[in-house]
Amino acid sequence: MPYTQAMIHETQRVADTVPLGVYHATTKDTWLMGYVIPKGTIIIPNLSSVLSDESQWKFPHDFNPSNFLNNQGEFVKPEAFMPFSAGPRVCVGEGLARMELFLILVTLLRRFKFIWPEDAGVPDYTLIIGLTHSPKPYRMGVRLRGNQ
Numbered sequence: 001m002p003y004t005q006a007m008i009h010e011t012q013r014v015a016d017t018v019p020l021g022v023y024h025a026t027t028k029d030t031w032l033m034g035y036v037i038p039k040g041t042i043i044i045p046n047l048s049s050v051l052s053d054e055s056q057w058k059f060p061h062d063f064n065p066s067n068f069l070n071n072q073g074e075f076v077k078p079e080a081f082m083p084f085s086a087g088p089r090v091c092v093g094e095g096l097a098r099m100e101l102f103l104i105l106v107t108l109l110r111r112f113k114f115i116w117p118e119d120a121g122v123p124d125y126t127l128i129i130g131l132t133h134s135p136k137p138y139r140m141g142v143r144l145r146g147n148q
Contacts, residue, residue, distance in 0.1 A: 003065060008098075110145070114142055
């Protein structure tokens with residue numbers, strides 16, 4: 001189910017739920033692109049910049065699951081995909097979270113039909129910005145699929 005995996009990952013990339021990763025600190029004086037970063041400097045990874053970097057994604061500003069599919073339609077996870085932070089302190093639960101997202105999504109889609117209510121108007125994709133990015137509250141119709 002490569003397209004399902006690609007859709008889940010693209011949702012995480014576009015949602016950019018935690019735009020700034022866990023703070024890090026340099027353990028020694030470090031040179032980066034001609035600048036010295038002294039030992040003990042707090043480093044805040046800007047995950048948003050990587051998740052929408054035009055040099056890393058086929059469609060950096062659009063929701064398009066083919067960002068995670070190769071020419072044969074197989075799922076690939078680019079190195080620039082890092083919603084769980086980066087480096088040696090990446091979230092230890094990433095594998096479990098990815099597995100749970102997949103299992104929950106396919107179970108919900110198999111058992112239920114999700115319907116945008118006719119009286120809800122056009123979806124509002126404006127985010128509530130804070131420590132995390134969250135969607136504005138909305139209503140969604142959910143119906144049990146037949147032949148269960």
